[in-house]
Amino acid sequence: MTEKGKWRSRMLGRRPLSPETLMMGYGYDPFLSERSLKPPVFRTSTFVFRSAQDGKEFFELAYGLRQKRPNEEPGLIYSRINNPDLEMLEDRLAIWDAAEASLVFASGMAAISTTLWAIVRPGDVLFHSDPVYGGTDFLLKRILPQFGVTPIGFAAEGGTAAQAEAAARARSAGPVAAIYVETPANPTNGLVDLAETRRIADTLGQGGRRPVIIADNTMLGPLFQTPLSLGADLVITSLTKYVGGHSDLIAGSCSGSRQILESIRGMRTILGTMCGPETGWLLMRSLETLKLRMTAAADNARRVAEFLRRHQQVKSVWYLGFLPDGDPDRQVFERQCTGAGSTFGFEVKGGETEAFAVLDRLEVIKLAVSLGGTESLASHPAAMTHSDVAPEEKQRLGISPALIRLSVGIENADDLIADLDQALSALG
Numbered sequence: 001m002t003e004k005g006k007w008r009s010r011m012l013g014r015r016p017l018s019p020e021t022l023m024m025g026y027g028y029d030p031f032l033s034e035r036s037l038k039p040p041v042f043r044t045s046t047f048v049f050r051s052a053q054d055g056k057e058f059f060e061l062a063y064g065l066r067q068k069r070p071n072e073e074p075g076l077i078y079s080r081i082n083n084p085d086l087e088m089l090e091d092r093l094a095i096w097d098a099a100e101a102s103l104v105f106a107s108g109m110a111a112i113s114t115t116l117w118a119i120v121r122p123g124d125v126l127f128h129s130d131p132v133y134g135g136t137d138f139l140l141k142r143i144l145p146q147f148g149v150t151p152i153g154f155a156a157e158g159g160t161a162a163q164a165e166a167a168a169r170a171r172s173a174g175p176v177a178a179i180y181v182e183t184p185a186n187p188t189n190g191l192v193d194l195a196e197t198r199r200i201a202d203t204l205g206q207g208g209r210r211p212v213i214i215a216d217n218t219m220l221g222p223l224f225q226t227p228l229s230l231g232a233d234l235v236i237t238s239l240t241k242y243v244g245g246h247s248d249l250i251a252g253s254c255s256g257s258r259q260i261l262e263s264i265r266g267m268r269t270i271l272g273t274m275c276g277p278e279t280g281w282l283l284m285r286s287l288e289t290l291k292l293r294m295t296a297a298a299d300n301a302r303r304v305a306e307f308l309r310r311h312q313q314v315k316s317v318w319y320l321g322f323l324p325d326g327d328p329d330r331q332v333f334e335r336q337c338t339g340a341g342s343t344f345g346f347e348v349k350g351g352e353t354e355a356f357a358v359l360d361r362l363e364v365i366k367l368a369v370s371l372g373g374t375e376s377l378a379s380h381p382a383a384m385t386h387s388d389v390a391p392e393e394k395q396r397l398g399i400s401p402a403l404i405r406l407s408v409g410i411e412n413a414d415d416l417i418a419d420l421d422q423a424l425s426a427l428g
């Protein structure tokens with residue numbers, strides 16, 4: 001194997017290497033960077049061309065003016081187009097997402113909006129699951145309609161029947177360009193059946209064009225769910241959450257086939273929604289511990305959820321590991337997910353006053369939105385992340401005033417349970 005191939009090999013002889021092993025160096029050759037074990041932060045806006053001809057050829061490729069020649073590597077031009085830290089990070093994210101390629105963005109919302117700008121056009125219908133993260137909800141229901149795109153939603157909680165019924169409405173409303181699903185949904189943990197979504201997509205195709213299936217995998221991804229292997233065409237992740245994992249950065253990604261990503265990459269270059277090299281570097285640091293963190297947090301979450309389920313001031317716990325045997329979501333969960341993750345909601349007995357009383361008494365668990373960090377966070381979706389969602393929709397989707405969302409971190413589980421116990425005691 002050539003030296004170059006060695007840093008890009010996913011195999012040890014005939015043994016395929018696991019993602020967690022590859023995160024320690026895949027795609028980076030220390031001998032190109034003064035033998036530094038870790039990649040440097042390539043903090044530069046632009047790159048020097050060896051010759052004018054090189055610059056011409058790099059631009060031709062970057063702007064899609066010609067096909068890539070065999071074994072040709074895209075040349076570095078300008079950090080809005082490409083940057084070594086982002087390229088290494090994208091190669092590593094693609095491994096987790098089981099994708100051909102990946103693109104990174106300045107935020108999860110930048111990933112979602114840039115992807116949708118590249119795919120939907122005025123007159124198109126966007127078929128989507130409900131609920132979705134509050135920012136996505138605003139984009140789909142308030143911003144895209146201003147550009148002539150019609151959103152038609154289906155309740156994740158309604159199962160395949162609700163999805164099929166809404167699909168019929170979507171078909172009659174116009175050409176369906178994309179199906180956008182968030183599964184599990186934030187904040188309800190409602191599940192969408194991806195295989196069924198793929199079947200529906202096939203029925204919605206028109207003129208040989210099937211809607212592109214986009215799955216937001218933020219809540220379980222990339223460790224506990226791989227939507228591309230379940231029928232999705234694109235997988236979006238807010239890297240701000242589990243992948244970044246330390247609540248110290250904002251970023252997003254979109255993974256899929258090279259062909260679909262090409263137009264999204266072009267849109268990213270023009271909108272300028274890529275992330276910076278410093279963030280890219282931090283994300284590579286985080287990927288090294290992704291599996292450890294997500295596994296430890298998931299173990300803690302199970303213990304915390306079990307404690308809450310037994311507490312007399314708690315009305316319900318929406319933890320994926322508790323789906324009852326006969327529930328159709330249980331089958332979807334078992335088919336699609338390899339773990340229950342560590343973000344879930346629970347309802348206290350009472351309403352907003354009682355939920356706020358618990359939130360205000362927490363000491364170890366911080367009162368903040370976001371999820372997926374090493375530290376545990378608690379928030380109130382109805383008044384915070386989903387405050388933009390219309391009141392009747394909140395009610396329909398189960399985002400009640402009594403709902404608290406917990407993102408369980410990697411602290412000592414008994415400390416977290418003690419904190420929740422003392423906070424819940426405020427309710428008498």
Ligand SMILES: Cc1ncc(COP(=O)(O)O)c(C=O)c1O
Binds near residue numbers: 108135216250252
């Ligand atoms: C499921 C989901 N998707 C997307 C986003 C948006 O990500 P970001 O805040 O990185 O823009 C969030 C943020 O909370 C989220 O929870």
